[in-house]
Amino acid sequence: MSETPTAVVLLSGGLDSATCLAVAKRDGFAPVGLAIDYGQRHRCELDASKRVAEAMHADVRTIRVDLRAFGGSALTDNIDVPKDRGEHEISSEIPVTYVPARNLVFLSLATGLCEVLGAQNLYIGVNQLDYSGYPDCRGEFIASFQNAANLATKAGVEGKGVTVRTPLIDLTKAEIIRLGTELGVDYSLTVSCYDPSPEGKACGRCDSCTLRKRGFEQAGIPDPTRYA
DSSP states (O other): OOOOOEEEEEOOSSHHHHHHHHHHHHTTOEEEEEEEEOOOSOTHHHHHHHHHHHHTTOEEEEEEOOGGGTOOSTTTSSOOOOBSOOHHHHHSSOOTTOOTTHHHHHHHHHHHHHHHHTOOEEEOOOOSSTTTTOGGGSHHHHHHHHHHHHHHSHHHHTTOOOEEEOTTTTOOHHHHHHHHHHTTOOGGGOOOOSSOOTTOOBOSOBHHHHHHHHHHHHHTOOOOOOBO
């Protein structure tokens, strides 16, 4: 009997990445979650990533890379997190919660872990519908990164390169929640808020909370989020 192939899943501890972990399991992989401590102010998501991985009986690794060193984002610098914005305002521009080159950095780290583990599949929960403001969540970027990764790595040159899988990229937040619910994801374990309380409760007012709340409403599924 052949061994179950490994896949690396970027696991922030949020709703989308938790769903991605469940999808990787559904697809027949033994997923290894990769959580990244990048100096984010919403650090409770790191604990959430461990809870999610444990609930799904998956391994999780944590890597530290301090993106506070150059700041430039409300998630890593002394910049206010936007609150109480409407849906049109959220999607009309690249928001200040964008972290410069974050997914480029994260995917590079995950590609390195793939090489070490001999994994040829990398899952990331990017979405270009409900948060079109982030340039590093677009399909064009993912395709370009995969090409670059397979040119730059030993595994790629030897014909064992990585495939970057984005199963959520064209789904609405409601569709993502329905999918995860069907796969048994416990969303009460996840953290999406950009400005949570010290106890890890969601503010309910940042862009991420707004999109999450709307997603549960449209999915017709009770929202298990703990709000401050």
